[in-house]
Every structure is written in C-alpha cells, then in structure tokens.
Amino acid sequence: QTVVTQEPSLAVSPGGTVTLTCGLSSDSVSASHSPSWYQQTPGQAPRTLIYSTNIRTSGVPDRFSGSILGNKAALTITGAQADDESDYYCVLYLGSAIWVFGGGTKLTVL
Amino acid sequence: QVQLQESGPGLVKPSQTLSLTCTVSGGSISSGTYYWNWIRQPAGKGLEWIGRIYTSGGTNYNPSLRSRVSISVDTSKNQFSLNLSSVTAADAAVYYCASLVAGIHWYFDLWGRGTLVTVSS
Numbered sequence: 001q002t003v004v005t006q007e008p009s010l011a012v013s014p015g016g017t018v019t020l021t022c023g024l025s026s027d028s029v030s031a032s033h034s035p036s037w038y039q040q041t042p043g044q045a046p047r048t049l050i051y052s053t054n055i056r057t058s059g060v061p062d063r064f065s066g067s068i069l070g071n072k073a074a075l076t077i078t079g080a081q082a083d084d085e086s087d088y089y090c091v092l093y094l095g096s097a098i099w100v101f102g103g104g105t106k107l108t109v110l
Numbered sequence: 111q112v113q114l115q116e117s118g119p120g121l122v123k124p125s126q127t128l129s130l131t132c133t134v135s136g137g138s139i140s141s142g143t144y145y146w147n148w149i150r151q152p153a154g155k156g157l158e159w160i161g162r163i164y165t166s167g168g169t170n171y172n173p174s175l176r177s178r179v180s181i182s183v184d185t186s187k188n189q190f191s192l193n194l195s196s197v198t199a200a201d202a203a204v205y206y207c208a209s210l211v212a213g214i215h216w217y218f219d220l221w222g223r224g225t226l227v228t229v230s231s
Contacts, residue, residue, distance in 0.1 A: 001174075034215070034216045034217065036217040036218065038157075038218070045206060045221040045222065045223055045224050046157065046206075046218075046221055047221075048217060048218060048219060048221075051211075051215055051216075051217030052214075052215045052216075052217065055215065057219075089156065089157050091157075091159070091217075091218065093216055096170075097162070097170035098159075098170070098172070098173070099159040099162075099210075100159065101149075101156055101157040101158060101159060102156070103156045104156040104157070
C-alpha cells in the first residue's frame with residue numbers, strides 16, 4: 001500500500017523560512033499527482049492553500065508557495081508568522097480515482 | 111457561495127451502521143463542477159479520504175474501506191450521504207464532507223465544519 005509521507009513536526013522562527021515536504025513511499029511525486037496542501041488549526045476544518053502543485057487559492061498570502069523539490073512536493077512558507085502555527089496536510093492523486101492524504105506536519109512558530 | 115453542512119447521529123453502537131448526510135447550500139449539487147466527498151479524522155490523527163460521488167451516481171472508495179462504505183446522492187434535496195457499516199471504535203472520528211473540483215485542476219475546495227461521531231455501546 002502506497003503511503004504519503006510528511007515530516008511529523010517542524011519548527012520555524014518568526015520571519016523565517018520553512019519547507020514542508022510530501023513524498024511517496026514507492027515513487028517520486030510529480031505534477032501528475034495533483035499535489036495540494038491544506039492548513040488546519042485545532043477544532044477547525046481544513047483550509048485549502050495550494051493546488052495543482054503551486055496555485056494558491058483565493059485569499060492565501062503569497063508567503064505560501066508550492067513546488068516540486070527533487071522527488072517530493074513541497075510547501076514553503078517565507079516570512080513565517082505566528083498564525084501560521086498549524087497542522088499542514090498534503091494530498092496526492094494516486095490514479096484509479098484514489099486520493100491519499102499524508103500524515104500531516106505540525107508546524108510550530110517559535 | 112456554496113456551503114456544506116454535515117448532519118447525523120453523534121453516537122453509533124459497535125457493529126451498527128454509521129449514516130451521515132451532507133447538505134449543499136448556495137449552489138446546485140448537480141452543477142457538474144464538483145465531485146462530492148467524505149473525509150474523516152480520528153482524534154489527534156490525520157485526514158483519511160473515504161470516497162466520492164458524482165451527480166450521475168458514480169462512486170469511488172478508499173480501498174481500505176470499500177467493503178463497508180456506500181455513498182449516495184439525492185439531487186432533489188441537494189444532499190449526499192455516507193453509510194459505513196459494521197463500525198468499530200476505529201471508526202470514531204470527525205467526519206467532513208468536501209467538494210472536489212473536477213477538471214483541469216483537481217483539489218478539495220470546500221469543506222463542511224465536520225461532525226463528531228463516537229462509537230460506543
């Protein structure tokens with residue numbers, strides 16, 4: 001069974017830059033996997049940040065950017081702010097109408 | 111603006127069937143723009159895609175749940191529903207309904223607020 005991998009936790013200083021990654025246990029991630037990223041704060045539904053690798057949804061600050069880095073999808077936050085402290089999830093399309101979420105990254109801003 | 115709202119029992123007994131409904135407001139479920147999905151999140155854990163339905167009634171399910179899951183749509187009520195049979199404690203979670211944009215770009219666009227389902231006798 002294919003697993004989507006994310007760092008369990010990361011930390012960044014206010015104003016700093018951090019990159020979260022989204023990989024596959026048995027393959028390289030490419031644009032064909034339609035990587036998208038979601039931000040979730042405690043008790044809230046996820047909020048869509050990025051889709052199709054690097055397209056920000058309406059209202060998402062441009063400090064959030066998406067890309068493919070090596071064999072993984074990546075979400076980079078440039079100039080992190082305190083309210084970026086959240087859980088972040090990626091999801092990949094694995095074909096055959098199957099979508100798989102990563103385990104999530106808990107981002108701490110300190 | 112399209113909004114989604116989950117509803118259904120918050121408590122289900124083990125071995126019984128969990129049934130939830132998602133009501134779509136502010137737009138037609140038959141618009142063809144979206145696939146309609148169920149996603150769940152056990153307490154303190156990550157998100158798990160359960161399955162999706164199109165307005166034609168075509169469905170796709172997570173292989174790990176396929177034997178127990180059924181998703182249906184009622185276009186007259188602008189609703190879609192989830193049935194999960196033979197539940198155990200492992201099925202306790204917040205259940206979200208969400209729209210999946212269909213077309214050139216594929217992504218989960220709109221989310222309901224989620225509804226907590228507890229499995230207990």
